[in-house]
Amino acid sequence: MSLIIGFGKIILRLPENNTLKGKRKIIKSILGKMKNTFNVSAAEIGENDTHRKSELGFSMVGNNSAHINSKLDKLINMVDDMGMAEIVDTQIEIMHC
Secondary structure (H helix, E strand, O other): OOOEEEEEEEEEEOOOOOOHHHHHHHHHHHHHHHHHHHOOEEEEEEOOOOOOEEEEEEEEEEOOHHHHHHHHHHHHHHHHHHOOOEEEEEEEEEEEO
C-alpha cells in the first residue's frame, strides 16, 4: 500500500470586488464548497491583503493517484463553474510516499 498526496494552488482574480470584507465572503464560500464537496484541506495561502486577488492552497490524500488527480481536476472545474472569481493560474502536484 502506498500513500499518495495530491496538492495544489489556484490563483484567483476578483475584478468586481472592492473591499477585503467582500473578498473574505467570496473566499469563505469557495473554500467551504471545496471542503464540503471534495473533503480536502484548503486555505487562503497568499494575497491576503489584496482585495482583488487571492491564492488558495488545497490537499488530499489517498492510495490511487489517478483518483486523486481526477478529484483535484474536478475541484478546479467546480471553482471555475461557481463564477465567483476568475481563475488566473492553477497548479497540481501528485507525490508518492
